Amino acid sequence: MEGKQFPFYLLLLFSWLMVNQVASDIPTTKKGCDPQCGNVSIPFPFGIKQGCFLDEWFEIVCQNDNSSNTIPKPILNRTKLEVIEISVEGTLQVRNPITFLNCSDKQIRQSANLEGSPFKYSQNNKFAAVGCGAIALMNSGEASIGGCSSICNNTAYGNSCNGINCCQTTIPSNLKSFNTIFLNLPGEGSGNQCKFAFMADQRWLESGSTNISAIQDMVDVPVELNWELYHYSTYDIFGTFVETNSSGSSEYNCSTNIATSEYGCYANSSCDVYIVNANQQRLQCTCGSSWAFEGNPYLLQGCKDIDHCKKDPNYCGEGYICTDYPGGVGCSLPEHKKSPLKAILIGVGSGVLGLLFLSASAWLLTKYIKKRRREKFFKQNGGLLLQQQLSSGEANIEKTKLFKSDELEKVTDQFNTNRVLGQGGQGTVYKGMLADGKIVAVKKSKKVDGFKVAEFINEVVILSQINHRSVVKLLGCCLETEVPLLVYEFIPNGTLFRYIHDQNEGFELTWETRLRIAQEIAGALSYLHSAASFPIYHRDIKSSNILLDEKYRAKIADFGTSRSVTIEQTHLTTLVYGTFGYLDPEYFQSSQFTDKSDVYSFGVVLAELLTGRKPVFMEAEEGGSLAASFILSMEENRLFDIVDARVLKEATGEKEAIMAVAKLAKRCLDLSGRKRPSMNEVAMELERIQKSVKASDYVEQNVEVVEYDRNEMTAPWDDVSISTWSASYGGIASSSDMEAPLNEKHMVTYK
Numbered sequence: 170m171e172g173k174q175f176p177f178y179l180l181l182l183f184s185w186l187m188v189n190q191v192a193s194d195i196p197t198t199k200k201g202c203d204p205q206c207g208n209v210s211i212p213f214p215f216g217i218k219q220g221c222f223l224d225e226w227f228e229i230v231c232q233n234d235n236s237s238n239t240i241p242k243p244i245l246n247r248t249k250l251e252v253i254e255i256s257v258e259g260t261l262q263v264r265n266p267i268t269f270l271n272c273s274d275k276q277i278r279q280s281a282n283l284e285g286s287p288f289k290y291s292q293n294n295k296f297a298a299v300g301c302g303a304i305a306l307m308n309s310g311e312a313s314i315g316g317c318s319s320i321c322n323n324t325a326y327g328n329s330c331n332g333i334n335c336c337q338t339t340i341p342s343n344l345k346s347f348n349t350i351f352l353n354l355p356g357e358g359s360g361n362q363c364k365f366a367f368m369a370d371q372r373w374l375e376s377g378s379t380n381i382s383a384i385q386d387m388v389d390v391p392v393e394l395n396w397e398l399y400h401y402s403t404y405d406i407f408g409t410f411v412e413t414n415s416s417g418s419s420e421y422n423c424s425t426n427i428a429t430s431e432y433g434c435y436a437n438s439s440c441d442v443y444i445v446n447a448n449q450q451r452l453q454c455t456c457g458s459s460w461a462f463e464g465n466p467y468l469l470q471g472c473k474d475i476d477h478c479k480k481d482p483n484y485c486g487e488g489y490i491c492t493d494y495p496g497g498v499g500c501s502l503p504e505h506k507k508s509p510l511k512a513i514l515i516g517v518g519s520g521v522l523g524l525l526f527l528s529a530s531a532w533l534l535t536k537y538i539k540k541r542r543r544e545k546f547f548k549q550n551g552g553l554l555l556q557q558q559l560s561s562g563e564a565n566i567e568k569t570k571l572f573k574s575d576e577l578e579k580v581t582d583q584f585n586t587n588r589v590l591g592q593g594g595q596g597t598v599y600k601g602m603l604a605d606g607k608i609v610a611v612k613k614s615k616k617v618d619g620f621k622v623a624e625f626i627n628e629v630v631i632l633s634q635i636n637h638r639s640v641v642k643l644l645g646c647c648l649e650t651e652v653p654l655l656v657y658e659f660i661p662n663g664t665l666f667r668y669i670h671d672q673n674e675g676f677e678l679t680w681e682t683r684l685r686i687a688q689e690i691a692g693a694l695s696y697l698h699s700a701a702s703f704p705i706y707h708r709d710i711k712s713s714n715i716l717l718d719e720k721y722r723a724k725i726a727d728f729g730t731s732r733s734v735t736i737e738q739t740h741l742t743t744l745v746y747g748t749f750g751y752l753d754p755e756y757f758q759s760s761q762f763t764d765k766s767d768v769y770s771f772g773v774v775l776a777e778l779l780t781g782r783k784p785v786f787m788e789a790e791e792g793g794s795l796a797a798s799f800i801l802s803m804e805e806n807r808l809f810d811i812v813d814a815r816v817l818k819e820a821t822g823e824k825e826a827i828m829a830v831a832k833l834a835k836r837c838l839d840l841s842g843r844k845r846p847s848m849n850e851v852a853m854e855l856e857r858i859q860k861s862v863k864a865s866d867y868v869e870q871n872v873e874v875v876e877y878d879r880n881e882m883t884a885p886w887d888d889v890s891i892s893t894w895s896a897s898y899g900g901i902a903s904s905s906d907m908e909a910p911l912n913e914k915h916m917v918t919y920k
Contacts, residue, residue: 225246296315438462571647687855707725707728
């Protein structure tokens with residue numbers, strides 16, 4: 170029996186030796202370079218010794234503490250990150266620091282900054298935060314680009330991350346750097362408890378072996394990075410340029426009309442194009458078909474052909490001849506079994522004619538499909554319904570224009586990134602010029618929610634009729650694309666945020682100007698809340714959504730998250746939208762948005778104008794928010810310690826006016842929405858203060874401005890008489906503010 174098994178074991182041994190011989194023939198590094206550090210393979214463009222890596226970004230330091238019991242660790246030299254795994258398919262796994270707060274013996278470290286490098290964070294990662302009642306935000310520059318919040322439950326702290334003591338979220342694309350900041354969730358937990366946040370490989374985070382509670386004892390976690398060679402030429406990579414030969418065949422597998430530089434891939438490899446966005450592509454080399462080639466595509470002759478005939482003599486089956494060629498394998502009959510030549514010629518001729526017919530058909534079909542797609546999107550986006558309303562004459566919307574898709578592509582230069590005015594949670598805004606020379610702003614949404622067509626068209630109709638001087642005018646829309654495009658008037662002087670927080674030599678934000686801008690914003694919001702047939706709630710009031718025109722007059726923009734309600738409705742129950750720092754805490758907890766939620770956001774903007782501080786800041790004081798810091802300063806009677814020095818310097822005799830505005834801001838920031846004033850009351854009070862400042866003699870009038878204690882007042886604002894306000898000061902909007910009435914059609918969604 171043993172004698173019969175011996176040939177079988179001998180065959181297994183021979184097969185094992187052949188596989189290892191083939192594997193050893195496949196190059197992964199340059200000649201004379203170390204193929205690995207410890208247990209990690211180091212393929213080119215990465216390398217350990219000089220001359221073994223592409224440039225300093227790909228240099229690996231093999232760190233060894235000279236102990237015989239430890240395995241050397243590969244360190245990515247420029248970023249100082251420990252490498253776990255490298256793939257020639259454009260990914261590597263490294264160890265990324267955890268960011269701790271209020272955790273004993275833990276240093277505060279931030280994730281690696283990859284700006285300027287060929288690396289970026291992969292979208293296979295998740296951002297997670299662990300802690301009771303924690304809000305962890307990812308900040309890039311001055312904006313929050315993501316984050317999550319968790320609630321407290323001492324009995325539910327386990328091995329899951331589902332929003333209780335631990336939360337997780339996806340990360341944005343093309344992310345190279347961010348800082349983690351923590352805020353306290355109102356009414357949840359303690360600000361002094363240990364909290365930590367991190368970005369980690371989703372597969373590691375969701376694996377059964379990962380214990381969430383044990384991560385606190387770690388200092389770093391695995392994270393996946395993407396690497397690319399888009400900005401390196403073929404000479405940088407291979408040490409030579411690869412030319413197309415006269416026969417038409419080429420070892421340069423990436424067309425130069427795709428790449429913007431002489432980037433290409435060498436023999437037996439292919440160049441894959443990944444679309445990052447409308448104006449950016451990422452290129453990556455791979456060893457042709459994984460079935461036909463294997464190896465490292467970033468080395469000259471690095472991709473080796475797999476000889477299927479040698480690996481399996483019976484690959485083609487009994488009676489067929491197996492022939493291997495670069496990139497494939499052929500199976501053919503012996504000569505005496507081949508078909509006659511005439512039959513082959515007939516087959517080839519038929520194939521050529523069929524190919525020509527298919528090419529012509531495909532060209533005509535493509536034109537037809539594009540036309541049908543435009544018609545489909547036009548109907549899908551409510552184009553027919555809007556045309557019906559335009560032609561009916563029932564609505565006074567003659568000035569609303571339906572733009573063609575090719576017209577807006579020409580206006581924005583094919584949505585060129587150089588034309589981008591700004592990007593936000595709802596989409597991207599491009600600058601363009603119409604055929605008549607008028608400058609406009611074109612908004613292209615990131616995605617379309619499943620809203621109702623009739624409601625969207627009604628929204629466009631109503632917004633096109635808003636003719637308030639402090640609201641950005643909607644000029645028209647395009648419904649021939651997958652995502653409707655909205656065209657607005659162009660506002661040249663940028664956002665209020667920039668003038669508050671950045672010094673600007675061309676324009677000084679004086680006290681009187683700040684007060685005027687505040688009154689203009691309040692007047693516009695009062696108009697939207699009460700002067701329209703159906704109240705309109707903006708839902709994202711912030712200084713970066715307030716634009717300044719050529720005369721530095723304020724205009725409210727970005728109605729991408731706005732909602733309108735019927736007069737009978739008192740609130741909307743929706744998904745939570747908005748910006749941290751401006752978001753109404755009551756809305757955040759209940760998901761019920763009211764007009765008082767806009768009032769809270771306006772209160773933050775008013776505090777910004779007074780203090781010159783940003784709504785969210787890195788310091789841990791008062792939870793890191795301007796609203797909490799402002800209210801605390803008022804309660805401790807130290808308002809003028811946080812008022813913007815520029816305001817104090819200029820308005821030396823206007824401290825009473827400043828105090829009056831501050832008291833109004835505090836009322837707007839009350840945690841209870843019922844205790845906040847309406848926008849109509851806010852606008853009237855600001856108009857009164859503005860008139861007194863212009864007269865340079867602010868006099869306390871007989872109107873009593875009542876400070877309501879949070880624990881004393883229980884009646885809603887609707888129950889408080891405002892007859893004194895109406896009798897003394899009248900309405901706040903002049904005829905020029907509301908130049909055209911809104912028609913009485915219901916508006917629900919505008920995105």
